[in-house]
Each structure stands twice: as structure tokens, then as C-alpha cells.
Amino acid sequence: MDRPYVILCVSASIDGRISLGPNRTMFDLDKRDEVLGTREEWEQFYGSFEERYQPDVYMEGSSMIVREGAELRRLAPYDGDPEDLYRDHLPREVIEKPGRKGWLAAVDGRGRLRSGYTGEEDRPLMHLVSRAVCPEYLGFLRRAGIPYLVAGEKRVDLALALTKMKEELGVRTVLTSSGGRLAGALLKLGLLDEVHIRFNPVIIGGFDTPVLFASPDLRYDEPPVSLEAIESRTCPDGRIFVGYRVIQR
Ligand SMILES: NC(=O)c1ccc[n+]([C@@H]2O[C@H](COP(=O)([O-])OP(=O)(O)OC[C@H]3O[C@@H](n4cnc5c(N)ncnc54)[C@H](OP(=O)(O)O)[C@@H]3O)[C@@H](O)[C@H]2O)c1
Structure with a gap:
């Protein structure tokens, strides 16, 4: 598989x-x-x-955390090249963190999870996002040190996200x-x-x-x-x- x-x-x-x-x-x-x-x-x-x-991995959807229609926190503009952002972001310091046992993963195709929550001590949170999220959001995740996988255009391509989890993180x-x-x-x-x-x-x-x-x-x-x-x-x-x-x- x-x-x-x-x-x-x-x-x-x-x-x-x-x-x-x-x-x-x-x-x-x-x-x-x-x-x-x-x-x-x-x-x-x-x-x-x-x-x-x-x-x-423990994986959940965004609706468990943020209500549909909820007002979203405004994010600082991103001034780098936005195209760079739309690549998977897997910082080594998170992947190789001593004591890491696994991951939490949140399906967040619209970029609604904006609390900056980074997960548990031994299970960091990774976001699964689509290309429809705004650059400010990805800039925010990078600044917060939150890993993410990009899969899908308008919403998360769940098959691709799961394949990436296996290929890139050995899940x-x-x-x-x-x-x-x-x-x-x-x-x-x-x-x-x-x-x-x-x-x-x-x-x-x-x-x-x-x-x-x-x-x-x-x-x-x-x-x-x-x-x-x-x-x-x-x-x-x-x-x-x-x-x-x-x-x-
Ligand atoms: N009783 C239990 O054991 C239990 C367990 C869990 C949750 N709940 C309850 O269930 C409710 C939430 O359920 P829900 O049905 O409203 O929402 P949901 O199942 O959490 O669905 C929303 C999530 O699924 C993603 N999603 C949905 N369809 C998709 C598709 N075709 N492709 C890619 N991503 C897709 C959405 O992505 P986007 O963010 O991109 O929209 C979002 O992350 C809450 O009330 C929660 O408390 C109960």
C-alpha cells in the first residue's frame, strides 16, 4: 500500500x-x-x-476545532516569494526532535487553524493544507515552526496527503x-x-x-x-x- x-x-x-x-x-x-x-x-x-x-499519526478535521463561519484571526502579510511557501515544510528541528513519538495532523484545506498550537511535547502538530490557503497563512505556520504538507488545489487531496505522510515521514x-x-x-x-x-x-x-x-x-x-x-x-x-x-x- x-x-x-x-x-x-x-x-x-x-x-x-x-x-x-x-x-x-x-x-x-x-x-x-x-x-x-x-x-x-x-x-x-x-x-x-x-x-x-x-x-x-492522530489525524482530525478542522471543524472539530474551529466553527464554520467563525471569524478568523488576521495574519501579518508575507513579504517573501509566495511560491516558495507552497512546498512541503518539514523543519528538521521538528522531525528530529528528541523524544518525538509521532504526529498530530489537522486537515485544514482553508487555513482556518490559526491559534499557533504546535501539538504535544512528543507529538508535534502538522497541518495538511491545500494550495487554496493564502500565503499569509503559510508564512504564519513557518514563523510558528509548524510543519505542513501541501496536497490538493481547492481542498486537501487526502490520498496525496496520506501518501506524502508515508513517503516523506515514514508514517x-x-x-x-x-x-x-x-x-x-x-x-x-x-x-x-x-x-x-x-x-x-x-x-x-x-x-x-x-x-x-x-x-x-x-x-x-x-x-x-x-x-x-x-x-x-x-x-x-x-x-x-x-x-x-x-x-x-
Ligand atoms: N462523537 C465523536 O466521536 C466525534 C469525533 C470527532 C468529531 N465529532 C464531532 O463531529 C463534528 C464535526 O464533524 P463534521 O462532519 O461537521 O466535520 P468534519 O468531519 O470534521 O469535517 C471537516 C473536516 O474535513 C475536511 N474535509 C471534509 N470533506 C473533505 C474532502 N472531501 N476532502 C478533503 N477534506 C475534507 C475539512 O477540510 P477543510 O478544513 O479544508 O474544510 C475539515 O478539515 C463536531 O461537532 C465534532 O465535535 C464527534
Whole structure:
């Protein structure tokens, strides 16, 4: 495989909602969100996959961090040659940082993540960007010492970004708990290898509440994605854990 193995693990309601409502970030979570699991339960669930797969990268989407439509921080203009910026930026001091165990990766095709967060001590953050981001943004990432990979014109070309992760950084396994649109895109593109879902005994409903896999409707002649069971477990309190391998077409 010319890309890393990609595993999704996510917590959902019985009707496949992954959030209590539209446009909520990880910073909006409150007690009510615990119907999808408490923080401790999530850490246990997610942690079991960390242990099992020892992923090199934890990858997430931008909507978990920044709301759609949120006002973005203004950035200083970039006065160098902008074309230089649109090349992958992998500073040696980050790649070769002593004690680095892996990476966090954020899909950020529009350049919306502007806090300057550099990741964890042993897992620096890399941004996956498209060529549609403005030069000021890439200049900002460089000044902040944040690595980035450039893939795609208008949004991140996820296949290319994953291939670059493997070729340029030796990444073999990616774990993601991404939201429904990113998971939907990965699945549709044949870039997801395993799906692990913790179903919680609640129904959330909603027309715009994020779902497990949001992607364009199937064409008339397009088959659904088939799965092969890996494991399943039902708890007395009604939670159901399921794991599947994706059968690639
Ligand atoms: N229950 C859980 O376990 C769980 C886990 C994670 C998230 N969540 C919740 O899920 C919600 C977010 O889900 P969401 O569906 O709104 O957003 P999302 O899945 O996070 O999708 C947005 C991200 O995917 C990228 N993306 C989407 N389609 C793409 C495509 N075709 N090609 C390339 N990149 C693509 C976007 O890139 P751009 O930045 O370029 O637009 C963005 O980074 C939040 O409420 C979050 O709290 C729940």
C-alpha cells in the first residue's frame, strides 16, 4: 500500500449522530454531550486503539476545532516569494526532535487553524493544507515552526496527503476520530481501512446534526461500501461496540 493504514474510531448515537447539534467544536462540549460517553470513557475507548495499533499519526478535521463561519484571526502579510511557501515544510528541528513519538495532523484545506498550537511535547502538530490557503497563512505556520504538507488545489487531496505522510515521514498507521464529513470523504475515496464505532443508547435526531459518514449520495449504479466484521460487544447498559474492516473496491 502506498499510503498508511487508516483506522477510524468514533462514538455515536444509535441513529448515527456524532454530536448533539450542528457546528459544535470540541470546546463546546458540556455535560449533555456525555450521552456519547464521558471523557474517561472516551479515553478508554480511544486508548484501546492507541495501544493496539501504536499509530504514528492522530489525524482530525478542522471543524472539530474551529466553527464554520467563525471569524478568523488576521495574519501579518508575507513579504517573501509566495511560491516558495507552497512546498512541503518539514523543519528538521521538528522531525528530529528528541523524544518525538509521532504526529498530530489537522486537515485544514482553508487555513482556518490559526491559534499557533504546535501539538504535544512528543507529538508535534502538522497541518495538511491545500494550495487554496493564502500565503499569509503559510508564512504564519513557518514563523510558528509548524510543519505542513501541501496536497490538493481547492481542498486537501487526502490520498496525496496520506501518501506524502508515508513517503516523506515514514508514517505507517493513522488513527482518526474525525467528524462525519472527513470520515465520509475518506471512506468514499477508499482511504479508510477499519471502522470502530461505540454506539450509545440514545437517539439524537436532527436534520443538520453531524452523522458518522457524510458524503455525496450514491449514484444510481454505485454500490455501498461493504464491511467485514472484526469484533462486536454489547454491554448491559445498552452500549454496543463494533469494529469492521473496510472491503476496498
Ligand atoms: N462523537 C465523536 O466521536 C466525534 C469525533 C470527532 C468529531 N465529532 C464531532 O463531529 C463534528 C464535526 O464533524 P463534521 O462532519 O461537521 O466535520 P468534519 O468531519 O470534521 O469535517 C471537516 C473536516 O474535513 C475536511 N474535509 C471534509 N470533506 C473533505 C474532502 N472531501 N476532502 C478533503 N477534506 C475534507 C475539512 O477540510 P477543510 O478544513 O479544508 O474544510 C475539515 O478539515 C463536531 O461537532 C465534532 O465535535 C464527534
